[in-house]
Amino acid sequence: MTDQGAHEAGTAGAERLSTREAAALLGVKPETVYAYVSRGQLGSVRAPGGRGSTFDADEVRALARRSGRREAVPPTGGADLVFRTGITLIDHDRYYYRGVDVGELAHSHCYEEVAEWLWTGELRPGVRFTAPEQALAAARRAVAALPAHSGTTDRLRVSVIAASAADPLRFDLSPVSVIGAARGLVPTLVGALRPAAGPPGGTVPGGTVPQGTGIAGPAHGGTDEGAAGYGGTGPGIAACGAGPGIAACLWPALTARAADAASLAVLDTALTLLIDHDLAASTLAVRVAASAHAHPYAVVSAGLGVLEGPLHGAASGLAHRMLREVLERGGAAPVVADHLRAGRRVPGLGHRLYGGEDPRARVLFGLLEEVPEAAAPLAAARDVVSTAARHTPLHANVDLALAVLSVSAGMPAEAGETVFAVARTAGWIAHALEEYAERPLRLRPRGQYTGPRPPQALPRPAGPGRA
Structure with missing residues (x-):
């Protein structure tokens, strides 16, 4: 024809x-x-x-x-899938959200403002997210049932499942519904975390934030708005500027130390910088789940499952322990030597997407210089970089910067992973929104079979005396 x-x-x-x-x-x-x-x-x-x-x-x-006819998708045969995304660009050791330098965004806007902008395309100064009361109560009950030794990521994963069960509209994949769920989910995750050991609450600029306040919204039921589980000026949004932000509410779950303005600025900036970073492993899992039209809670669960891998979310914990050891031993030389002698990479150094210093680390190091308690950990981090440079020219990455924050604030080693997970939830939702607009189930690679060629004889059952 x-x-x-x-x-x-x-x-x-x-x-x-x-x-x-x-x-x-x-x-x-x-x-x-x-x-x-x-x-x-x-x-x-x-x-x-x-x-x-x-x-x-x-x-x-x-x-x-x-x-956009910019690049042909390579034919099947081992080549990587190429995703069209308008969220993050990484180029020449800098990265951008929707074309805007992320360092400048983080300097000018808080985490909630940037997340809202990525989801909706609208910048809303002073925006605050609120957790639906039923979702938050369910998440807290689920977390309370976990063993005492459970890690933070365990609690976050359980919280997502509990919040999902409390939301009857979770299968509505319209952008309005997905964004409304996201506005409630992020503060639910934070509000369900146990407070760090020590006196409850933490001091923030303007007063004290007791545990359990500033995070919950109206209960389900009542008006149409209440039936969706949200209140305020829109789905999951509190009145602009009302209540503490996500960073202030997260701080008491990370450390019992009081938070000063400079430290909160570092935490909020870290949350913003970590919202997205192109197609990391957890984000790829999120895109696959969204391609199958999994609801937003299931999408976030997929991301958390991958994040828990030791090669992804746990990297900052390794850097935290290394910095503690550097401080205890009085210098980086013996610690770096031990890592190299054991054949281990030095934590917190190098990134496959950057030839120079990770721009996220550069921004956070600059802010940490304004935190007096960070002086010693910051010097230890720089000692690690300069010492390792004698062996290989690697630069600091964001995991090392998170380690400086966690060590200086008396946080546990897993604090960086917690910050990463809470921050990246917003980015996962942004990617889910993009994927929901694509052809369903498009992410279906073909396997290359390497097993025995058929026909094969039926396997014989193992009998007595057979190994």
């Missing part, structure tokens, strides 16, 4: 394109069109006579708009 014949074939009333026409519209090679099909990004119908395929013209045009 000619291309013209293929164009005219297909479902009645629907414009169909041949493979060659679809490739021209997408700006790719014909074989790449079939790679789109294999990944679920395009549907195809066999042309009459079984020669070639035809494609829905509107579907091809929609894919062309999403991809």
